[in-house]
Amino acid sequence: MVIYLRSGGKLRDRLKPDVDIYTRKVEVEGTPTLKEILEQLGIPDGLVAFAFADGKVRRLNYRPAEGDVVTLQPPVSGG
Amino acid sequence: MDGFGGTTLRINLSTEEIERTPTDPELARNWLGARGFVSKILYDEVPRDADPMGPDNRFIVTTGVLTGSFCPVGSKVGFGCISPATNGHADSSMGGHLGPELRYAGYDLIVMEGIAARPSYLYIDDDTVELRPAGDYWGMGSLELEERMKKDLGEDFQIATIGPSGENGIVFSCITHDFGRQAGRCGVGAVMGSKKLKAIAVRGTKSLPAHDLESHWNLTYDILQRTKTHPNMAPWQKYGTAFFVGWSNERGCFPTKNFQETYHKDWEKIDGERLVEDCLVSDKACFGCWMNCGKYTRARIPGKPDTYQEGPEYETIALVGGSCAFTDINHVAYANYLLDNIGMDTMSGGSTVAFAMECYQRGIITKDDLEGHELRWGNIDDFEHFVGMIAERRGVGDTFALGTKGAAEILGQGTIAFASQAKGMEFSGYDTRWYPAQLLSYCTCDIGAHHSKSWTITTDIELGRDTIEGKAPVVIYLQHIRPLFDTWSCCRLFWGELDVTPEEHVESIRYLTGWDITLDECMRVSERVWNLNRAHYIERNGGPGRRFDVAPARHLDEPIPDGPAEGKVVGRENFEAMLDDYYANRGWDRNGNPTREVLEDLGIGYAADNLEKLGHLGEPIPGGIPKVRGQKLKPKAM
Known part of the structure; x- marks a missing residue:
């Protein structure tokens, strides 16, 4: 299954985008959770505040479907 | 001077003398503005034994080099003084529209000293600068007063106010503007109140001179195009900072019950999703911003009037919601309104009430101290009553008006151990025991x-x-x-x-000022x-x-x-x-x-x-000082 993960900021460095400057195409087996996908990519889940897909908040137990575009929201603080 | 309004105001509130001088180019270049200006002026001018609430303290309203420019997002205005909470340098800033308005009126910096003989407000309408009587306004809540002054002066004035908390010298009083933007920290509102200054009203209709306006704008336009499609923009626009609650909980750093715990089991009842679903009225943005992370909300609690407020943002949810153990986002939003209108920093205010709740839990204060009321975790009525006691300095409220450190020093009984503060100012909304x-x-x-x-x-x-x-x-x-x-x-x-880099901000400054910086x-x-x-x-x-x-x-x-x-x-x-x-x-x-x-x-x-x-100069370091102080985080190799 192919999904697309997107992010900016510090997470972008971790994500290593390959589709455009924010997006990485990820191939996974089965229907893993986001937490498991992050683990596979070597991204500490503590660096993801939440995920955002289809205009909704998704927690790390979310299981993306084929072709999903999921934004990873990094935690930041203080404007 | 390109990039600056050009004028510094010096106001002696005791004598009502107002002096205009050109903004010092050397000060601007060496200290850049806002926090830098505050640091230098306080160091040079305030006697070391000056009482923070006395006439010798300075109350500074200041912009920085990017305020009012196109650079995203030059919306901020800074306030500075010696803090009554820490007895040290205080700088606190807020977004909104006041800073740009000041620059468009031609002013970069206002330095006030002395104490007004009567409640006053500072009126600025381009070249007209006056201290006006504010007797009718004294006693009004921050939010109520902003609405009133907009009616009295005109919608196009930008207004900053203090509430009763600032008037009464509560050390964690804030300054409010734009119905919910606060310069919250360090007690800048208390110092403004000590000067008998209730409000600042500004209208500016001039322009900001720019060295190379076209390049300055082109850079901003590129940033605009790039950031409006940035993947992290939409979640910010939808939730602002409040989305952070769940993450903070799961990471074990969400202050709960005055930092006794770091995991709030009912966090889903007070997080960003709940706020947007239950309370959101509209999004709100500062000057020149297309992120609109501010959330204007309505709190509805049976038996209480509906309130409208900006927020709560993450810090308020953490230090009012988590630390006082609320389990309903409407209660957190209502508490946010109470603190905003009374003119207390929601961070130190929430922390101080939470500290008092723990004192009550431990029997250090009792119903006898609370005018017959209780002070239970997560109880909005108890919270409201106690905040009133602090604001009016009634009974034990006078003790907690000093913040957690000041109160602990009076209460004794080991309370300083659970006053989560440093140098007299309360922690932000992150527990540190695993951090x-x-x-x-x-x-x-x-x-x-x-x-x-x-x-x-x-x-x-x-x-x-x-x-x-x-x-x-x-x-x-x-x-x-x-x-x-x-x-x-x-x-x-x-x-x-x-992903707008600091280098791009500096490039923007170069176009604006012509400085080779x-x-x-x-x-x-x-x-x-x-x-x-x-x-x-x-x-x-x-x-x-x-x-x-x-x-x-x-x-x-x-x-x-x-x-x-x-x-x-x-x-x-x-x-x-x-x-x-x-x-x-x-x-x-x-x-x-x-x-x-x-x-x-x-x-x-x-x-x-x-x-x-x-006798407090550091001993020379054997081998000398590091050439570069500080180091950017280098993430571990994956």
């Missing part, structure tokens, strides 16, 4: 504990939460880069969240400010500096009882080792005193002379 770099950040912060100067939760995660290794240099780097935005008077979010030079200004504030604090409070970098016992000794961070605590030995590392990396001696070598390197040798006279 040693954040503890170091709070305890070394030049304005008292505040995340905006150095936020290291993700640094701790990246470098390992159970280690102190390598944390101090990163804290120092952050203590220079993050406050730099307070010096530019510019929002940090486009940098932190949307680099990021390195700006970082040097930021380090200069940090060191001058340190010297000032030591001079005012009688060093050595290490004496002031103290962590509350709870955060050193008391393991977290449960949740994801169960059993975690930093420990005294680790904390002291971090301080040693921090001082060495700053070029300070082991006593936490800046050395002559570092102060002269930063062009503030006069501070070394002053410290030497007082």
